[in-house]
Amino acid sequence: MPRYRFQIALRGEVIEDHEGIELAHRAAAIEHAIVAMREMLAEDIRQGCVDLTMRIEIIEGGGATVHVADCAAAMAAGTMPARRRA
Numbered sequence: 491m492p493r494y495r496f497q498i499a500l501r502g503e504v505i506e507d508h509e510g511i512e513l514a515h516r517a518a519a520i521e522h523a524i525v526a527m528r529e530m531l532a533e534d535i536r537q538g539c540v541d542l543t544m545r546i547e548i549i550e551g552g553g554a555t556v557h558v559a560d561c562a563a564a565m566a567a568g569t570m571p572a573r574r575r576a
Contacts (some may be wrong), residue, residue: 491501491502491512491513491514491521492511492513492515492516492550492551493510493511493512493550493551494510494511494512494513494516494522494548494549494550494551494556495507495508495509495510495548495549496510496519496522496523496526496546496547496549497546497547497549498530498545498546499543499544499545499546499547500541500544501541502542505570509569510524510549510551516548516550516556516557519548519557520548520557520559521558523546523548523557524559524563524564525565526546527544527546527559527560527561527564528564530544531544531561531564531565542561543561544560544561545558545559545560545561546558546559550555
């Protein structure tokens with residue numbers, strides 16, 4: 491399985507992912523990034539300081555950036571099925 495790293499650009503800083511995770515394919519990596527982005531946005535909303543410039547760069551094992559997830563993608567309806575709350 492390919493390894494993907496997720497670098498987060500947030501409030502003028504870049505948080506590098508040095509380990510990454512193995513995922514079956516690029517679509518799974520994009521979904522992972524969007525879910526993470528939504529969780530970070532939700533926490534920002536709870537704290538009252540939302541950064542809409544946040545983005546997550548998805549980097550494949552060879553070092554190439556293959557996708558950039560931004561706030562617009564995370565908030566777009568229909569991007570992926572919504573998770574049900576228990």
